[in-house]
Amino acid sequence: NAGVMQNPRHLVRRRGQEARLRCSPMKGHSHVYWYRQLPEEGLKFMVYLQKENIIDESGMPKERFSAEFPKEGPSILRIQQVVRGDSAAYFCASSRQGNYGYTFGSGTRLTVV
Amino acid sequence: KNQVEQSPQSLIILEGKNCTLQCNYTVSPFSNLRWYKQDTGRGPVSLTIMTFSENTKSNGRYTATLDADTKQSSLHITASQLSDSASYICVVNDGSSNTGKLIFGQGTTLQVKP
Numbered sequence: 001n002a003g004v005m006q007n008p009r010h011l012v013r014r015r016g017q018e019a020r021l022r023c024s025p026m027k028g029h030s031h032v033y034w035y036r037q038l039p040e041e042g043l044k045f046m047v048y049l050q051k052e053n054i055i056d057e058s059g060m061p062k063e064r065f066s067a068e069f070p071k072e073g074p075s076i077l078r079i080q081q082v083v084r085g086d087s088a089a090y091f092c093a094s095s096r097q098g099n100y101g102y103t104f105g106s107g108t109r110l111t112v113v
Numbered sequence: 114k115n116q117v118e119q120s121p122q123s124l125i126i127l128e129g130k131n132c133t134l135q136c137n138y139t140v141s142p143f144s145n146l147r148w149y150k151q152d153t154g155r156g157p158v159s160l161t162i163m164t165f166s167e168n169t170k171s172n173g174r175y176t177a178t179l180d181a182d183t184k185q186s187s188l189h190i191t192a193s194q195l196s197d198s199a200s201y202i203c204v205v206n207d208g209s210s211n212t213g214k215l216i217f218g219q220g221t222t223l224q225v226k227p
């Protein structure tokens with residue numbers, strides 16, 4: 001039973017390009033959470049999704065950021081027109097139900113040059 | 114504003130020694146408090162989870178305590194090992210939300226030296 005899988009592990013984008021980060025939750029988990037960790041800072045909640053639904057996106061920037069969790073396939077965090085300030089580690093976590101049993105992936109490190 | 118504050122920011126100890134990390138939180142209402150270990154370049158890994166009714170919980174050489182009245186928690190590491198070098202993060206579950214949103218402290222960076 002593989003853990004939460006995130007890919008790519010490292011992603012380099014030029015300013016203005018799009019970044020797509022993927023997260024495959026653990027088998028049997030239908031809840032996905034995305035967090036962002038800026039350098040020298042703690043993780044910050046971005047968005048919570050269940051299959052095909054966004055439940056809480058209170059931590060998502062209003063522009064350029066979007067997330068989805070389709071019926072089939074991984075959850076995707078999409079950042080359009082990336083800027084240097086988007087450089088960070090993006091972590092995905094999944095759970096079976098509610099707020100117990102969180103398991104984190106190893107993260108995607110986005111660098112915008 | 115809900116916050117989770119940790120101290121010290123960083124700590125260096127010798128292998129075999131004990132240490133205690135502190136966490137103060139203002140999150141209210143509060144559902145549960147977790148301690149995570151995050152190795153460099155990796156995702157956080159859960160060490161302990163405590164509800165407001167629990168005072169202490171152990172996981173091997175890690176023992177977490179919780180005082181819900183004073184909103185303080187500590188993580189005690191016994192007989193430290195080199196592999197304990199990592200960031201230790203105090204995390205509080207926002208009880209006002211039933212969505213499982215976690216509020217993270219900034220972590221304490223622990224370095225264990227031989």
